[in-house]
Amino acid sequence: QVTLRESGPALVTPTQTLTLTCTFSGFSLSARGMSVNWVRQSPGKALEWLARIDWDDDKYYTTSLKTRLTVSRDASKNQVVLTLTNVDPVDTATYYCARMPLNEGNTGLDYWGQGTLVTVSS
Amino acid sequence: QSVLTQIPSASGSPGQRVTISCSGSTSNIETNYVYWYQQLPGAAPKLLIDRSSQRPSGIPERFSGSKSGTSASLAISGLRSDDEAEYFCAAWDDTLGGPVFGGGTKLTVL
Numbered sequence: 001q002v003t004l005r006e007s008g009p010a011l012v013t014p015t016q017t018l019t020l021t022c023t024f025s026g027f028s029l030s031a032r033g034m035s036v037n038w039v040r041q042s043p044g045k046a047l048e049w050l051a052r053i054d055w056d057d058d059k060y061y062t063t064s065l066k067t068r069l070t071v072s073r074d075a076s077k078n079q080v081v082l083t084l085t086n087v088d089p090v091d092t093a094t095y096y097c098a099r100m101p102l103n104e105g106n107t108g109l110d111y112w113g114q115g116t117l118v119t120v121s122s
Numbered sequence: 123q124s125v126l127t128q129i130p131s132a133s134g135s136p137g138q139r140v141t142i143s144c145s146g147s148t149s150n151i152e153t154n155y156v157y158w159y160q161q162l163p164g165a166a167p168k169l170l171i172d173r174s175s176q177r178p179s180g181i182p183e184r185f186s187g188s189k190s191g192t193s194a195s196l197a198i199s200g201l202r203s204d205d206e207a208e209y210f211c212a213a214w215d216d217t218l219g220g221p222v223f224g225g226g227t228k229l230t231v232l
Contacts, residue, residue: 046224049223052220096167107221108155108157108169108173
């Protein structure tokens with residue numbers, strides 16, 4: 001059974017660094033073609049893809065936030081970590097991690113965590 | 123402003139068939155698979171349609187997807203009250219190098 005769960009602070013002060021952890025089970029991020037992605041959803045708004053880390057440790061970021069985002073993995077703990085520096089109130093959103101198996105041309109997010117709401121406010 | 127365009131809302135009566143559309147461009151929908159996600163209130167998105175027209179295991183046949191050119195559609199037949207949710211389309215975008223999403227269509231079952 002594939003599960004993902006996000007964890008991190010519910011409240012962050014502007015200009016601080018946000019660190020979120022995705023803990024997953026039921027699959028291996030070391031398996032060829034596997035990836036874990038981060039997606040966020042601002043209140044009442046659409047989904048926005050943020051970052052991806054692949055089975056071979058390749059990393060990809062959305063263009064608009066590339067200078068502020070870092071994604072990393074801890075294979076031994078089945079965890080993926082996302083950091084977002086210099087946060088602003090516009091970064092207030094529910095942050096999701098989701099699995100994307102890249103085999104056979106697939107680019108769909110087939111399993112999602114329940115999401116964690118992060119509010120940026122002083 | 124979302125990269126993919128969806129109408130904000132749609133509605134239908136129980137038993138009816140509704141169609142939700144999604145419009146994109148040559149860098150996303152025209153050249154890549156389209157995915158549809160269902161998001162129930164307060165829940166995470168759930169994959170509904172895989173690779174433009176495939177249903178993942180457990181998704182009823184009432185849900186179907188299609189794609190033509192730079193547009194895609196999700197059809198829901200035999201509408202039920204528990205279909206009331208937000209529906210998002212998504213596709214890989216070759217310019218972004220990642221998935222892009224539509225703004226979502228809120229489906230109301232009358």
